[in-house]
Amino acid sequence: MSATTRLSAARLNRLFLAGELSATEIVDAFLSRIGQVEPQVRAFITVTAAEARERAQRLDSRRKADGRDLGPLAGVPVAVKDNIVTQGIPTTCGSRILEGFVPPYDATVISRLQGAGAILIGKTNMDEFAMGSSTENSGFFPTRNPWDLERVPGGSSGGSAAAVAADECAVALGSDTGGSIRQPAAFCGVVGLKPTYGAVSRFGLVAFASSLDQIGPIAHDVADAALLFSVIAGHDRRDSTSAPNADRVAQFQPGPDTSLAGVRVGVPREFFAAGLDDGVRRAVEAAIQHLGSLGAEVREVSLPHVEYALDAYYVIAPAEASSNLARYDGVRYGYRSPGAESLLDMYLRTRRDGFGPEVKRRIMIGTYALSAGYYDAYYKKAQQVRTLVVRDFQQAFAEVDVLATPTTPTPAFRIGEKTDDPLAMYLADVYTIPVNLAGLPALSLPCGRVDGLPVGLQLIGRHFEEPLLFRVAHAFEKTTTHGQARPPLDG
Amino acid sequence: MAISREEVEHVARLARLGLSEEEKDRFTVQLGRILEHVAALQRLDTEGVPPTFHVLPLQNVLRADEVLPSLPREEALARAPETGEGTFRVPKITEG
Numbered sequence: 381m382s383a384t385t386r387l388s389a390a391r392l393n394r395l396f397l398a399g400e401l402s403a404t405e406i407v408d409a410f411l412s413r414i415g416q417v418e419p420q421v422r423a424f425i426t427v428t429a430a431e432a433r434e435r436a437q438r439l440d441s442r443r444k445a446d447g448r449d450l451g452p453l454a455g456v457p458v459a460v461k462d463n464i465v466t467q468g469i470p471t472t473c474g475s476r477i478l479e480g481f482v483p484p485y486d487a488t489v490i491s492r493l494q495g496a497g498a499i500l501i502g503k504t505n506m507d508e509f510a511m512g513s514s515t516e517n518s519g520f521f522p523t524r525n526p527w528d529l530e531r532v533p534g535g536s537s538g539g540s541a542a543a544v545a546a547d548e549c550a551v552a553l554g555s556d557t558g559g560s561i562r563q564p565a566a567f568c569g570v571v572g573l574k575p576t577y578g579a580v581s582r583f584g585l586v587a588f589a590s591s592l593d594q595i596g597p598i599a600h601d602v603a604d605a606a607l608l609f610s611v612i613a614g615h616d617r618r619d620s621t622s623a624p625n626a627d628r629v630a631q632f633q634p635g636p637d638t639s640l641a642g643v644r645v646g647v648p649r650e651f652f653a654a655g656l657d658d659g660v661r662r663a664v665e666a667a668i669q670h671l672g673s674l675g676a677e678v679r680e681v682s683l684p685h686v687e688y689a690l691d692a693y694y695v696i697a698p699a700e701a702s703s704n705l706a707r708y709d710g711v712r713y714g715y716r717s718p719g720a721e722s723l724l725d726m727y728l729r730t731r732r733d734g735f736g737p738e739v740k741r742r743i744m745i746g747t748y749a750l751s752a753g754y755y756d757a758y759y760k761k762a763q764q765v766r767t768l769v770v771r772d773f774q775q776a777f778a779e780v781d782v783l784a785t786p787t788t789p790t791p792a793f794r795i796g797e798k799t800d801d802p803l804a805m806y807l808a809d810v811y812t813i814p815v816n817l818a819g820l821p822a823l824s825l826p827c828g829r830v831d832g833l834p835v836g837l838q839l840i841g842r843h844f845e846e847p848l849l850f851r852v853a854h855a856f857e858k859t860t861t862h863g864q865a866r867p868p869l870d871g
Numbered sequence: 872m873a874i875s876r877e878e879v880e881h882v883a884r885l886a887r888l889g890l891s892e893e894e895k896d897r898f899t900v901q902l903g904r905i906l907e908h909v910a911a912l913q914r915l916d917t918e919g920v921p922p923t924f925h926v927l928p929l930q931n932v933l934r935a936d937e938v939l940p941s942l943p944r945e946e947a948l949a950r951a952p953e954t955g956e957g958t959f960r961v962p963k964i965t966e967g
Contacts, residue, residue, distance in 0.1 A: 484946045578927045591925055620932040621925075691909040702886060709887070711959050716952035723964045724887070732889030740888060744879070744898055745905060747886040761912050763922030768915070770923055802901055803908060819926030
């Protein structure tokens, strides 16, 4: 493996700007790595080799011409989840219903990446329409966990997390509706951030559950995640749910200080109840103890309604999805089934043939929950429970600054282990879902291993307090070795 | 909570979702299990609790009423499965 693909995004940028590595050399190194390991990992739906090389050449020319204002990600290869639209490059959402769809515009995050000099190296695999916790629900093929190819990488941003873990890109973008950045980051041993709702524009993110979805970074280390976040965050007038104060999210600058004196860390007792794997529990408890040794004040707190969060989520998210996915009807873009004799027949056939089983299941749940006679019992009730979850967090954050929990109840499970049991699969996100209901920022970082598989520590903060999450995570990372390990991949 | 096969067929029709016979059988079982699980929500007393439809205090997000560039018609039609005379074409919706 080339040493280049082991470098951080920040380092690649510095070497490129200093003229010590050309963008072309960087891109060639990563494309070579993709060629070596992609047959095993299968993280990408589309590798944009030609576009990446062309962009690298343009960056090299610009650097030689004047070298100014090339951007904090100049020369850095970035992989992007395939539910973020890219002008002129296929965007499938992991679904056959969008196979071959080439968007006519860029998502705001893509424009911002390009403005920062990043190089798009490919579109990553995902559970269809971001519905899933294993990337087995992709309409194309499953992605494999680089730490153990018989196991899932997590989902739905499994392709992005696996691509980073396998050194196929320097950093990646994912999207997180119920844990879809943090859960695969934990399973793949990398850092993933679900930003505050509204901090990053959703313009050009294919909608799944609009009140929960958020785009965020996946990286090898905290500094790279913070760098990528600083590029994509900020208000966007094209997204009516973009927070007006998103421009004021303070930037994080990693420094040598690892003291956490003055930081109050809350440990919610409900996250350490039945169902938590013993090995994961030990790793996370040791990590929290380590935060204490760095000067943080650690105390137990309670979030009494989080046990209902999963149920509320599996009403709210499918309800929003059933509405959002109504647009896939075979009229304006995407797949249309042949042979229909009427308009209704065309809708029924197109959606029957174009959607996979998990998408159909969630459309059915959502339509049922919103249908006449059931709205109050399911949808309204779930949104009221959401309020109780939000209040739990508000009360906890009156006492502490950050919450520390496991990211997932178990390490990565085996491919096929949960595919026939949707409820068992849904439980994989039990620790990440409450954060989305409340719109809070949360970060997962490696904190140990169980039987050779990575374990994630989840840090949750108040709205727009990403810099504090980065500070705590960076202090942990700098004083431990968990984040330095790489998967034992051939190639 | 049990859900009948007829209810599955009704919901699928509402969702404009064609299902195979095997899918109808499978969803009847799976949706029943999922609905039984989420019925746990009913245990909570939410009397007087307002619903949270959105976590940010945003309302009436309006911009100035100005004409801005939009997707050209050719671009919009370029991705459609079937077009004609500058429109999207679909199967007929009238009798005869």
